[in-house]
Amino acid sequence: MRTSIATVCLSGGLVEKLHACAEAGFDGVEIMDADLIAAHESPEEIRALCDRLGLRIEMFQPFRDLEGVDDVTFADNLRRAEAKLEVMERLGTDLLLVCSNAGTATVGDDAVAARQLAALADLAAPRGIRIAYEALAWGRYVSDYRHAWRLVQLADRPNLGTCLDSFHILSRGHDPAGIEEIDGDRIFFLQLADAPALRMDVLSWSRHHRLFPGEGAFDLTGFLGHVLRAGYGGPLSLEVFNDTFRQTDVVRTAAHARRSLTWLADRTAARAGWTADRLEEPQPARGVDFVEIAGARLDEVDRVLDQLGFTFRGRHRSKPVRLWSAGEARLILNEQRQEEAPALTAIGLTVDDAAAAASRARALGAPSVFRRTYSGEQELPAVAAPDGTEVYWNDRPDDRSWIGEFVGGEEVARSLDGVVDHINLGYRWQDFDEAVLFASSVLSLTTESTEDVPGPVGLLRSQVMRTADGVVRVPINLAPAAAPAPARHVAIRCDDALAAARRARAAGLESLAVPDNYYDDLRARFGSSLDPALLDELRELGLFYDRDPSGEFLHFYSPIVGGVFVEIVERRGAYDGYGAASAPVRLAAQRPRPA
Known part of the structure; x- marks a missing residue:
């Protein structure tokens, strides 16, 4: 498996990015035109640096708005292309990415588009340069990879092929099974990105919210399986536009990106029953x-x-x-x-x-x-x-x-008898996606649910990761952008949280100051179905309560010491949640009150 990453995925200048990519173990890079333009180093110096670092420059990108234009505009486009081809020779790379035209000054005529793509391929051929044509999800007339492939076939040039991008295909809901009908030798390049399931315009979704494989909602293992069965033999390359990754530490983000490709290759091989590119079998936590x-x-x-x-x-x-x-x-x-x-x-x-x-x-x-x-x-x-x-x-x-x-230690066990119910880990906004990928790839945990919880310093997002049987549960909390990482805690499940709270109170434990309004709201929510005696005891001991059709949840918290605290929980029946409805009250109660 050859691996690659687009320099647009990372923060910093081009030289910093290249060093980080090499340190992370990538085999190659896609150099974004904007990164090269902003660099003080010449193309020859960038080429020499990549040689020293052991990085192959897999592709130069992007070239936009080429095809489907009038003759005067196209003549100027070929002039622009000639200049870029010269730069590519200086860089030492032989593949140019051309994105489908997204401008308004274009026509939906396949014959025109194919003829102009063929002319660009003919211009590049004497230099030994290939052209990879990609359908942008927001292309004016070409927004489907199958349409892009038809144009490549119609142009009929040996140095013209297609580039497949998982985001452009999956974000539009196109069926990736059709990839297997493409000649694998004409799939010149593959770009991979995951993304959350969002309802928004596809351009904004693409430019700000792409994720590394394993962090979003796309079925990338299925997608990659189709590409490999088509006969593609080039690198697996990441192209992830994301506002967070372009601000975070470049070395750490590159390592994060490389982990995602390793995970994706392993999961794809496992699903397809292949033996190549396999890691050790996952070890589910017991x-x-x-x-x-x-x-x-x-x-x-x-x-x-x-x-x-x-x-x-x-x-x-x-x-x-x-x-x-x-x-x-x-x-x-x-x-x-x-x-x-x-x-x-x-x-x-x-x-x-x-x-x-x-x-x-x-x-x-x-x-x-x-x-x-x-x-x-x-x-x-x-x-x-x-x-x-x-x-x-x-x-x-x-x-x-x-x-x-x-x-x-003590010879006789004391009063609290339980097991670890869950371990709650808080992260800053820039570390959240990385933490989710680590939990899924390294710890073999799967995504359970996501909750958005309003708190005193903004909306807190909680993503639960767990084993299938629930014996290990790790809610991962994302702090609002301007807030510090939330305190972490371990929750201990016992058979009787009320008794545990009474004993802790008698031993001097300082209870969390839960407002009376919270208990009044419990009475309003559950009415007569909540035993008044139980409600009074919850109020007296500072316990939180939740209920759903499967059961009940009682829990209370120790004071925060530094950046950690302990939660005691009791699950009644088959209740499987975490008391999300009470979380805003708990967060507010844990915040230091002004003097």
Whole structure:
């Protein structure tokens, strides 16, 4: 699999982009005309840099508004093309992208369009340059890839082929199965982009909201399968116009982009039953092994866990970390980051094959994490997510795992008995899509649902990622653009949240200040079907409540310490949500009140 990326996907100047592409492991690049024009380096210098970096310049783009015009305009278009062909020779690339005419000064005459495309191909042929003709989704007369292919056939030039772009095809709802009817040798280039399902004009959708594969709503695995079955043998190239990616760190975004192509190739091969370009098989998580909180002021976290009824299981025999548990739920407090406020910094997952899970993660570009392990201690393979959160995998049962490395803890379990229900991770606006792709590609989680929650600093978007059986659930929260990342938290599911809240209150836990208006609204929403005695107890203990036809949800929160807090939840019946209706109240209650 050869990989490529259009320089338009990334922030910075052309030289910065090329270095980032090489560092990410791309084989080639599409150089956007605007990037070259803005660069101080000559085409020869860019060519030499790409040679040094091991990057092939796969294509030069774009050239627009060529075909379907009057003779005078076309003569000027050929003059423009001649200048670009000279630049391409200096760059050392042999493929020019020509987008279908989107202007108003054009005619819908296939014979004219084909004749003019043929003339451009004839102009390019003596230089050894090929032309890839692409149907833009908003092309004036040519907006369908099948129409573009008919024009290529009608022009009948060996150096004229077509470029297929997943966005232009899938955004218009065109059936990609027809790709298999195209001669694979005449598919000169392939551009890939995902996108969210939006209702808006296709040009704005394209220019601002494309995503890397695996982050949107398009069936790119099916699309790519059609292209490969047609016989295409060129690179898989990304062309993603996105306002966020053009502002974020260029090195990190390039690595993010490269991961998306690796994931897409693997998923496509898996669906088609091919053996080439396969990674290690995904290792579905069987459960949450532990959640780690690191930083300074961990004594405050100790106090909260003690008040909630967690059991202190002891200190590690060789590392400055300590373990608290509540039944099967385990929280590790790591003292090694004293310069930082407490934060949720690592997650451990139980899998069937930890080594295979880590190998797959590394193949997807996730860097390994090293922690010193002494003789007799379990070594857990781990990688770092793009934001630095560490992910560990454990394939040993509890009686043979790392748990026995903690000593000096309480002999008898205390009151709280539960499991990790979900782990809520907050991200800044520029890191959200990257986090979703990491969760799906590296952690093998699937998208469940998306909620938009109004909060005191703007609309918060929550995307739930989970295993099919729900034993691992990771809501990923996107902060509003001007807001910091939301605090992260771990939710512990128990059998009786009311009893847990009463015990925590008696132990001195500071309850979240939930306004009376919230409980008045519960009474209005549920009426007489909500037991008044239960409502009074919810109000007294500061619990939140939700209900749907499948069951009920009761939950409460600890105070935030640094950037982390704990939630205690109880699911009654088959309730499978997260209390989204109460989230705006919780966010407002957690915000520091003005003095």
